[in-house]
Amino acid sequence: xxxxxxxxxxxxxxxxxxxxxxxxxxxxxxxxxxxxxxxxxxxxxxxxxxxxxxxxxxxxxxxxxxxxxxxxxxxxxxxxxxxxxxxxxxxxxxxxxxxxxxxxxxxxxxxxxxxxxxxxxxxxxxxxxxxxxxxxxxxxxxxxxxxxxxxxxxx
Numbered sequence: 001x002x003x004x005x006x007x008x009x010x011x012x013x014x015x016x017x018x019x020x021x022x023x024x025x026x027x028x029x030x031x032x033x034x035x036x037x038x039x040x041x042x043x044x045x046x047x048x049x050x051x052x053x054x055x056x057x058x059x060x061x062x063x064x065x066x067x068x069x070x071x072x073x074x075x076x077x078x079x080x081x082x083x084x085x086x087x088x089x090x091x092x093x094x095x096x097x098x099x100x101x102x103x104x105x106x107x108x109x110x111x112x113x114x115x116x117x118x119x120x121x122x123x124x125x126x127x128x129x130x131x132x133x134x135x136x137x138x139x140x141x142x143x144x145x146x147x148x149x150x151x152x153x154x155x
Contacts, residue, residue, distance in 0.1 A: 029072045039065045043073035050077045086117065 029035070029043045042060060046069070049056035060066050 029076050031072050039069045042069045046070060046073040047077050050074065
């Protein structure tokens, strides 16, 4: 792949220009098999469009794997963005008023942020687990009601 970062400009319509940043290193996308170069380019461009908070219009011929490329690059961006946000929470955030405080106070503050982050993650997992359980219970109730209706129907 490229060793330097280049700007690519694609003119889609006379009034619309889309700017995307070509990734200078090989990015790993969670693709289920080795992607074709057109798919890699599509994923990189989409990833950068999302990262730069731009609007993108993408087009590709039928059968080139657009749907899978969109899903893989969007999921990759979501995972990367979540990791960046978590790392930002762990970074020391010392304000001017905290610089006068002893180091042990600042350390305690950082440790409290880490504990809160872990607590939030655990709570999110518990909520997701409860949601999945409700979905499964709903499916079972639906199946039971369908079976009951079939039994009650005259032959």
